[in-house]
Amino acid sequence: MRQLHAQDIEDIAVGAALLGTGGGGDPHVGKLMALQAIEESGPVDLVDVSEVPDEGLIVPLAMMGAPTVLVEKVPNGEEFPRVFEALKNYLGKPVFATMPIEAGGVNSMIPLASAAKLRIPVIDADGMGRAFPELQMVTFHLAGASATPMVMTDEKGNLVLFSTISNHWTEALARSATVVMGGSAMIAIYPLTGRQVKDAAIGGIVTLAQRIGEAIRRSRIESRDPLAAVLEVTGGLRLFKGKIVDVSRKTAGGFVRGEALFEGIDDYRGKTLRLQFQNENLIAVSNGRVLASVPDLITVLDAETAKPVTTETLKYGYRAIVIGIPCNARWRTPKGIETVGPRYFGYDIDYVPIEERVSREWAKGGEPA
Amino acid sequence: MTYRLGIDVGGTNTDAVLLDEEDQVISKAKSPTTDDVTSGILDVLAKVLADKAIDRSMIKHAMLGTTHCTNAIVERKRLSRVAVIRIGYPATVAVKPLTGWPEDLKQATGNEIFVIGGGHEFDGRRIGELDREALRSIARRVRGRVDAVAVTAVFSPVNPEDELEAARILKEELGDTPISLSHEIGSIGLLERENATVLNAAVVGVAKATATAFSEALRREGIDARAYFGQNDGTLMSVDYAVRYPILTIACGPTNSIRGAAFLSNQRDALVVDVGGTTTDVGVLVNRFPRESSVAVEIGGVRTNFRMPDLVSIGLGGGSIVRQRNGQVTIGPDSVGHRIQHEAIVFGGTTLTATDVAVAAGHVGIGDRRRVSGLDPGLVRQTQGAMVRMVEDAIDRMKTSPEPVPAVLVGGGSILLPDRLQGVLEVLRPAHYEVANAIGAAIAQVSGQIERVFSLDAISREEAVRQAADMAREEAVRAGADPAAVEVVEVDDVPLAYLPGNATRIRVKAAGDLAR
Numbered sequence: 001m002r003q004l005h006a007q008d009i010e011d012i013a014v015g016a017a018l019l020g021t022g023g024g025g026d027p028h029v030g031k032l033m034a035l036q037a038i039e040e041s042g043p044v045d046l047v048d049v050s051e052v053p054d055e056g057l058i059v060p061l062a063m064m065g066a067p068t069v070l071v072e073k074v075p076n077g078e079e080f081p082r083v084f085e086a087l088k089n090y091l092g093k094p095v096f097a098t099m100p101i102e103a104g105g106v107n108s109m110i111p112l113a114s115a116a117k118l119r120i121p122v123i124d125a126d127g128m129g130r131a132f133p134e135l136q137m138v139t140f141h142l143a144g145a146s147a148t149p150m151v152m153t154d155e156k157g158n159l160v161l162f163s164t165i166s167n168h169w170t171e172a173l174a175r176s177a178t179v180v181m182g183g184s185a186m187i188a189i190y191p192l193t194g195r196q197v198k199d200a201a202i203g204g205i206v207t208l209a210q211r212i213g214e215a216i217r218r219s220r221i222e223s224r225d226p227l228a229a230v231l232e233v234t235g236g237l238r239l240f241k242g243k244i245v246d247v248s249r250k251t252a253g254g255f256v257r258g259e260a261l262f263e264g265i266d267d268y269r270g271k272t273l274r275l276q277f278q279n280e281n282l283i284a285v286s287n288g289r290v291l292a293s294v295p296d297l298i299t300v301l302d303a304e305t306a307k308p309v310t311t312e313t314l315k316y317g318y319r320a321i322v323i324g325i326p327c328n329a330r331w332r333t334p335k336g337i338e339t340v341g342p343r344y345f346g347y348d349i350d351y352v353p354i355e356e357r358v359s360r361e362w363a364k365g366g367e368p369a
Numbered sequence: 370m371t372y373r374l375g376i377d378v379g380g381t382n383t384d385a386v387l388l389d390e391e392d393q394v395i396s397k398a399k400s401p402t403t404d405d406v407t408s409g410i411l412d413v414l415a416k417v418l419a420d421k422a423i424d425r426s427m428i429k430h431a432m433l434g435t436t437h438c439t440n441a442i443v444e445r446k447r448l449s450r451v452a453v454i455r456i457g458y459p460a461t462v463a464v465k466p467l468t469g470w471p472e473d474l475k476q477a478t479g480n481e482i483f484v485i486g487g488g489h490e491f492d493g494r495r496i497g498e499l500d501r502e503a504l505r506s507i508a509r510r511v512r513g514r515v516d517a518v519a520v521t522a523v524f525s526p527v528n529p530e531d532e533l534e535a536a537r538i539l540k541e542e543l544g545d546t547p548i549s550l551s552h553e554i555g556s557i558g559l560l561e562r563e564n565a566t567v568l569n570a571a572v573v574g575v576a577k578a579t580a581t582a583f584s585e586a587l588r589r590e591g592i593d594a595r596a597y598f599g600q601n602d603g604t605l606m607s608v609d610y611a612v613r614y615p616i617l618t619i620a621c622g623p624t625n626s627i628r629g630a631a632f633l634s635n636q637r638d639a640l641v642v643d644v645g646g647t648t649t650d651v652g653v654l655v656n657r658f659p660r661e662s663s664v665a666v667e668i669g670g671v672r673t674n675f676r677m678p679d680l681v682s683i684g685l686g687g688g689s690i691v692r693q694r695n696g697q698v699t700i701g702p703d704s705v706g707h708r709i710q711h712e713a714i715v716f717g718g719t720t721l722t723a724t725d726v727a728v729a730a731g732h733v734g735i736g737d738r739r740r741v742s743g744l745d746p747g748l749v750r751q752t753q754g755a756m757v758r759m760v761e762d763a764i765d766r767m768k769t770s771p772e773p774v775p776a777v778l779v780g781g782g783s784i785l786l787p788d789r790l791q792g793v794l795e796v797l798r799p800a801h802y803e804v805a806n807a808i809g810a811a812i813a814q815v816s817g818q819i820e821r822v823f824s825l826d827a828i829s830r831e832e833a834v835r836q837a838a839d840m841a842r843e844e845a846v847r848a849g850a851d852p853a854a855v856e857v858v859e860v861d862d863v864p865l866a867y868l869p870g871n872a873t874r875i876r877v878k879a880a881g882d883l884a885r
Contacts, residue, residue, distance in 0.1 A: 028672075029560070032464040069491050072559045073523050077463040113463065155460040156496065182490040245771060317766040 001051060001121070003043040008210055009034045009112060011217060015209030016108035018230070018308035021297050023280035024105015024131030025067040026310070029074060034109045037077070037116035044112055045121040047097065049203040052123060052194035056096030059087055059191050060127065061114050062107040064152070064174060065184035070106070073184060076155040080114035083151045083188040086159055090149055091191065099123040099197070101138060101189065103205040104131030110186070125201035127190065129328040130297050133279050135174075136167045137340050139330045140190050143200035150174065150189045154181035202328045208234070216306050226306030227321055236325040237354060237363040239284050239291045240273040241266050241303065244318045260314045262322065267365020273322060275300070277311045282345055284322060291362070292324035293347070295331035295340045296354040299323055324354045371427045373883070374417070374594065375811025376410060377434040377625050378402055381646030381688070381706050382781065383409040384807040385417040387428070392632075392812060396420055397804045399781070401707035406437050407582045414590055425591045430849075430883055434599035434621040434810040437579040438572040442474075442619075442669035449516035449547075449574040450479030453567050454507060456531050457488035457523035457559075460496055466521075466563060471670040478571045481515055483507050487531045488523030496523060499531045501538060508542030517570035518543070521551035521563040527874065528822070547573045547613070552820075554616060561674035568668060569616035576615030580608045595849065601677060603628045603658055603809070604816035604880050607848050619668060620677045622806060627652045627659040627678060629809030630777040633799035639775040640764055640793070643805070644782030647686040647704035651763040652678050654777075658858075681763040687782035688713070689723040691752055698751045700759070714740050726752045727785045735784075761791045768792065779805035816858070816880040817844025825873050833875055834860055841879040855881030 004012070013031040016024070038044065052058065061083070063070055084095045098111045103126040115122040127138030135147060147170045153159040160177050164170045178185045192200075215229035231238065242262030249258035257278045264271040273291070276283040281298040284291045292298050300309050303319035314320075330336055332353060338344065341351045372395065376385045379402060387396040398416035403409035410433070418425065441447050453466045466482045467475050485507070487499035511518075518539055522531040529552040536548050549570040555562030584596055598611035599621035611618060626643040630636075631654050643650045653660040659678035666677045684702025688709040692699045705712040705720055712718035714725045715736025721744075727733040729741040729749045764776065773794035778786055779802045788796050801808060819840040823833035842855045859878040 029464065032468050032560070036464055036468055066491075068557060072491070072557050073457070073488075073496070074461040074559060075463040076459045076461070078459070157459070182494075182496070183492075243765075316769050316771075319766075 001045055001047045004038075004046050004112065005043050006035055006038055009038065009109075011213030012112070012206060012209045013109060014213035014216055014307065015211070016104055017310070018212050018299050018301075019108070019129070019205075019209055019297065020104030020131045020308070020310070021280045021299050022277055022309075022311040023133070024102065024107070025070075027106050027109050029071055030106040030109025030113065033075065033077070033113040034116065037113040041116050041119065044115045046124050046206060047121045049123060049125050049198055049201060052197055053096065054193065054195040054198070056194040057087075057091065057093050057191060058097050058099060058123060058194060058197050059084065059095050059188045060099050060101040061111045061186065061188055062101045063110055063184060064187045065178040067106065069183035073155070073182060075186060077113075077117060079153045079155060079186040080117050082153050082157070082159060083186060084118065086151045086161060087149065087188055087191060090161060095120060096194070097121040097123050099201070100126040100206070102126055102128040102131045103209055104128070107131075108209060122206065123197060123201070124206045125197060125203045126205045127201060129202040129205055129331075130295075131280060132340060135171050135189075138190065139202060139328070140192060140196065140200050141167065142330060142333070142335050142339065143196065145190055145192060145196060145200065147189050149191060150187060152177055152181070152185050152187045154185050200330075202330070220305065227301065230301065230306050231323065234323075234325045236297075236323045237358050238321060239298070239324045239358065239363070240264065240271070240286065240322040241268050241365070242273055242320065242322075244314055244316055244320065247314050247316060258311065262320070265319065275322060276347070278345060279311070281311065283342060283347055283349070284324065290349055290352070291358055292354045293342045293349060293351055294345060295327040295336065295351070297325040297327060299325070324358065326354055371429045372423070373811050374428050374431040374592070375807040375809070376413065376432065377599075377622060377806035377810050378406055378409065378436045379622060379645055379806060380436075380648070381686070381704075383413045384804045385413040386801070386804050386807040386811055387417055387423065388808070388811045394801050394808070396423065397801060397807070399804070406435065406440065407579070407586070410435075410583070411586050414586055418590055426593065428592045428594045430597065431583070431587055431592065431594040432597045432599060432605055432810040432813060433583050434625045434806065435579060435618065436622065437575055438615045439619050439668070441572050441575040442568060445473050445477040445669075447575050447578070448477045448571040450481070450514065451567055451570040452479075452481045452507065452511040452515040452518045453483065453563075454504070454518060454520045454535065455484045455522075455563060456486070456499065456520065456535060457496060458484050458486045458500075460488065460523055461559060464560060467567070468560070469672065470564075474669060474671065478567065479515055481511055489525070489528045489531070491524060491527065493528050499534055501534075504535055504538045505542055508539055512543060515546070517547045517549065517573050519549045519551070519563070519567040519570040521559065521566050523559060524557075525550075525552035526556050526562075549573070549613075554614065555674050558674045561672055564671045565616055565673040565675060568671060568673070569614060572615045573612060576612045576618075580612055584608070597813075597815070597849075599625055599810045599813055601675065602816070603813060605813045605848075610848070619675070621810075623650050623652060623678045623680055624659050625809030625813070626650065626779055626806040627654055627809070628657070628813065629805035629807070630654065630779045630799070631657045632808060632812050633779070633801060633805055634777045634797045636775060636777060636797070639777050639797070640767060641777050641779065642760060642764065642783065642786070643780040644778070644785060645686045645780050646688045646706050646709065646782060647684070647701075649683050649685045649760060649763065649782070651681045651760070651767050653767050679767070681766050683759055683763050685723065685756060685759050687722070687724045687785060691721045691723060691726055693748060698748065698755055700752065700755055723752070723756060723782070723785055726756075732787065733784045756785060757787060757790065760786060764790065765792055778802060814880040814882055815845055815848045815850040816878055817841045817846070817848055817850070818876065818878045819844060820874065820876040822874050830862070830873065833873065834862070834877065837875045837877040838879065841877040845879045845881055849883055850881035851884040855879050
């Protein structure tokens, strides 16, 4: 176990934006919630997966609804004790700890804020190892866990407990309740035992986010190459360095689908990279050759600062480095690929791990092997 | 013959121009920007009016683009103490007002914070009833302890009702204490809008003092003109309006340059490169107005959601210091600023500046060229190349497509740049390029803005927009625009879902030239 203080939260937020792979929502409001909670109640205890008792009740927390509502109608803070109290009464045991459902984007921060306020630990783990758009896209789902009983509450004090027959019903019922509550609500979802967390969660991910943020911050202070630091911490590979020469976006089926075309600079001069995204970055193709695909992580970094940028930031003239990071091994199983592989997102390609697609020479800017 | 006076306060110089009815430049002047700003304005005013032939009584309008408010925030000086009132409880308190503000700025504005019940949902329903009693007790508590009030209600851009009612109650209790309302200042995004509203309230005092000083300066020079302030979007505000919404003046400098460049070069769509004494700003002209940025803008370390001109700023100006280290040349980001007249080598000083290099290369004929004749030609070539690359790089960042576009070069430092730049169709150097920002202030139009919720069950959307446009035109005319020349420049409508009567919020801005 170790403690997280204000600077750690700042670093985790930067790491969470990187693990958000271009989507996941801006961590900013969540970060401010966590910082205020720490200022008022003291630091957060972060516990390793191995320290969790097998029978302990672990409840992941997240915000559901429209990010544009969250930035206008910020939560109250009393939602945290309320959802945990309701689950305790329903399940007949107290909540031992919370954890993020996704380590990328704004939802990386909500559990940290709740943990500080309630003085309960946060588990150094999540259910994605990144950010994904749908409720069943978690490793707990692969392991057969149910999203319910799930509790939803708003800042006014309304609370709904969902007990459903499938995760499809959970999604449909929860979406309409969110609208009635004002477009944004807090949820406690996928209640797990300590044993289930040990078996199904992706451990060490909060620490990884923190190390990413720290690496970027320190390299700036020490005038070192921030990209090298990021790649070292994440085990990632450089896919490309280039300038955006075209971006197109269209809204289809409730999602923003789009692609950005990069023209190579420096080591990658003469090559191009096509990055396809739907909320998150999904596929990177160079001159007809797939370099990386979901569920591996594809993140765009500012060419100078190595700070992660979201898909909305991509525009003509922007200079960036595109990196790829191997996803957690659980996503590389047949059920994992079925749940979050390229075909699920509508791309007719097979998933091949990034390490097999990208040679070391390519990552250095040389020719593909 | 009547005249218009335009003044722009920049980081290095304060510039002034006098234009006649045909927009011809009658007189122009530059003077160093001073720490107190006001004395620099007085100096340049005296210079631009030095010609005895100018009939001062014929100066009918005076426009000021100034950094007074920006400086006050950045330097944390002369700020008003503000009562910060947020309406939205029980929502929002997980992030309290002024979270993330630098501690010194919080102290400078008094750190008086209140969150009370009220506010709306995204669809116009109420979160709760406005807590009128709490407002009255806050007013009694802060009376005499604050100079201004900032009120921000949740989803006020959708429904401003609670902010307006709060203002009415506070006025009853606090009399003339200035009140800033967030729906008049920013858009969706509570924390950023609230920050902007608090900053606005904090500079109301500075704005009033500036307005008084400007009027006083004009009177002392024997000028009886109607005074205006330039605002971020390139249009003018009457002084009365500017002292209520001073935060809207905060980025008028770059806007004035871009508008001035558009006017001088007669371009509608182009890149504008403004090279000053310390920095170069590259902006984009779209239909004669600056393209606006889409990302959150920080002012004095505080995140806001203002729409500012989209700019790339690089540390290259006429006074940028040139250094050589291990065979590598560096330019800026530090500059000798307006001390260039003494410190640059061509002016008899000892500091190697970008201007010295341009003179040595033979591009510019100012100062004493002999003093730089001994410079290493390799260094000169290398520095020149680096300066051009910096600018070309900034230009490329601002373009929206690879096609070459015209670039208008303005600002005193633009003489450093060559006539050919990569990615640029044609380099334009209009006459009076060195005072383009003051010209931008002088030629600025006046605008009027209206924001209303219409029920589209009763009338069509087109009819609602037409009514709103008429009201906006009337506003612009009231502010001094020529009724024959007022045009609608912006229409924005947001449907308010789930409200009875198909409610839509429509915002229209109209702008036109000043009536002569």
